[in-house]
Amino acid sequence: MTMQASPGRAQWTSTGGFVLATLGAAIGLGNIWRFSYVTGENGGGAFLVVYFGAVLAVGIPLLLGEFAIGRDTRREAASAFRHLARHGLWRHAGILGVAASFAILTYYAVISGWALKYFAGFVTLAYPLPQGEAPKAFEAFIAAPFEPTVWHAVVLAAAVAIVAGGVEQGIERACKVLMPLLVAVVVLLALYSLTLPNASAGLRYLFVPDWSVLERPQVYLAALGQAFFSLGLAMGVLVTYGSYLPSHIRLPQAAVAIALGDTLFAVVASIVIFPAVFSFGMSPAQGPGLAFVVLPEIFVRMTGGAIVGFAFFGLLVIAALTSLMALLEVCVAYLVERWNVTRARAIALVAGAGFALGVPSSLGFGAWSGVRIAGLPILDAVDFAASNVLLPLSGLAIALFLGWHWRKEDALDAVGVRSPVLANVWCLAVRYVAPAMIAIVLLRSVGVF
Template sequence: MTQLERASFGSKLGVILATAGSAVGLGNVWRFPYMAGEYGGAAFIVIYVGCVLLFGIPCMVSEFIIGRHAASNTARAYRSLAGGTPWAAIGYFGVFTGLLITSYYAVVAGWCLQYIAASLLGQLHGSPEFFAEYFATFEKDPFKPVFWTVAIFLITHYVIIHGVRGGIEKASKLLMPALFVLLLIVVVSACLLPGAFEGVKFLFKPDFSKVGGDVFLGALGQSFYSLSIGMGCLCTYASYFSRQTNLMKSAVQIGVLDTSVAILAGLMIFPAAFSVGINPDSGPSLVFITLPNVFQQAFASLPVVGYVVGFAFYALLALAAITSLISLHEVTTAFIHEEMHTTRKRAAWTVTILCSVIGAVCSLSLGKLDFLKIGDRSLFDFFDFITGQVMLPVGGFFTCLFVGWYLPHKMVRDEFSNWGTLRGKLFHTYLFCIKFVCPICILMIFLHQFGWI
């Protein structure tokens, strides 16, 4: 399949919104705020933004170069550029990583749908203990989490089977603006609460006396996960880019959008948390246990507003999850469609059914099938650990080495500058980052995860 025959995005806006949708997900709206809370707020954000600029954007451009040049699914892209060498394994590794993440990520996305339904039915009210018990009971339920996991896959499947322009691009143009509107509604509501300014100050007034090695490495890791580097999404989407797409400009725009969503998520959560005296370092439980209580307390005098804001928040989470799931699903769908020479619909159904089964088992491993453990981790927690803390850093590390040290510099330069039609004045800076800075940083993340540094 040549680049002319291959499907492509129909507009520059479609490129930006679809690829930003891949990057913007639960990592921005869920993981970023609790990490910022744990690592001291503003100082963490300053370091995080630096990591996105120096580390995330060069890695993103590298995946764009591979995807657009090969104009094929992630596995074939690396294989065609590797020339029969073991470097081809990086592509297959990325597809497998994307498949595993798709399966368990949908479980958390399904939780968001449950909380939307609970918000609409007025079930999210009670004591802090009530919210903890509500989540624990739901998580271990043998039916509800599996139902919502399958539901989120069917929504994603509907988008995927309509192709690149009619499905992915069209959905991104609808979902991403809706995501921003909902985000702004909750941000404004939170910032108008009494005492909210303390939360704003926590987010924007840095205290660098608290900065240590953990803060830097935490920010580095978050930038990596937030931008979807190393899981095949960016490479797959880049295969649909036209030859006129400015890769560096697109990467910067996506990085800005992604970071903006993360910071807005902080503005949404911390002012509300400070307003009711909730500790900002509540950790991963912040979204599903702490925040319902925050919304209830913060808008106690205006219950209707609390109802609307709570619903908008979980709708926002679901939209963020779906935009990322679309890109994750597409990685494996494109692989099966092109490598197994089957129709796009059949490939999409294969991924949907396979991931639904794996996702259901992951969900049940938190309840009825809690004996499904690997080491001391449930199957769900193991998938989260092995992909996020092992497979993504490994894939990103070898992608940097592949582009920086194996691919011909002329080919990389041609893609970077759109075959000389763009000024490539940042090329040498980019190449230095991808050859030295990025591999070293990713290696540091990997070693830090295991306590080796």
């Protein structure tokens, strides 16, 4: 039985506000920067097919389950599991998501600062740079001792200012403005990209599958990992946002709408990138440098490239900001509800600690470039720990909790699935499919096989 919200507890004011806020949390750098380069590295169209399968088999069931946990308990992520589990290790399952959110926050703000720097460069007409200069300029920027940290601080401060307004007046209000703007920009950029010479080659790469790549196990692992990152699964975000849900909102419809919206956005963002990449003879498998090295090189050779670059990096900044807001809110809600810290103090603590612990990631390509963790730069090492260890562990704990610990009748009542067939499909997914797939990804990530 879903608990009634406490009189002083924040709530989303409408279904649309909730959907936009959750899409804002999910749609971030993962949908534009990360989705594009992971798709490029894993065969384009065939990867998309596997990715869609991962969203259906694992993404939507866990998305729905996390929302249900949040709304049923009316608590933030860590406290929600403590309330439902009552005893045993299950009580601590939620803290994994909070830890993952904080770890991601520390380096996500750094990369968001890079995007803001490039956006500012296009605003001031310092960009695009002369042809051939983008790789050297990016390397010089991230190796600088001071400038990356300044942009890191500025973008984090912007997210803090919005979160300080609270759930309704801060996060929801901002997302009602930023998300339509985000969609408008990505659609306009996609339409422009389709007019480029040889754009059809990019579309073929993206939508015509090369089935031979399905022989590579890495494709399946990358698809599931991207689904986790893109949908915001297992970070505590969905449980926390679900806890602000009014009782009248129907979870299954909302979960499907959010998953489809998130996936559609990622595909449209890929339509922005891949036709441009093929039009100018670049390789689609460029890795993380795609957004900050390859695309700036394309913009300088493109008619109207200064305007397109301005719009593209504006898109990145908005997407990064809405996700940063969600990561902050998870950690702030944890301190407020679990430790009775005032919201203002919690925001200061999370932002201050997040910034301080993000500085090593920012300096890891310059002054601290000699520091390696397991052979990786600091930012990459934190990303590996969060994305390949904490998130899969958190996701596995959530799936097992939903499928095996939470009483089936209570879980289905909270989820709101009325059809017996769909109820059985959901139970099958969270009991067997999701745990098995997540366990394989986790074991592969840490080098067991």
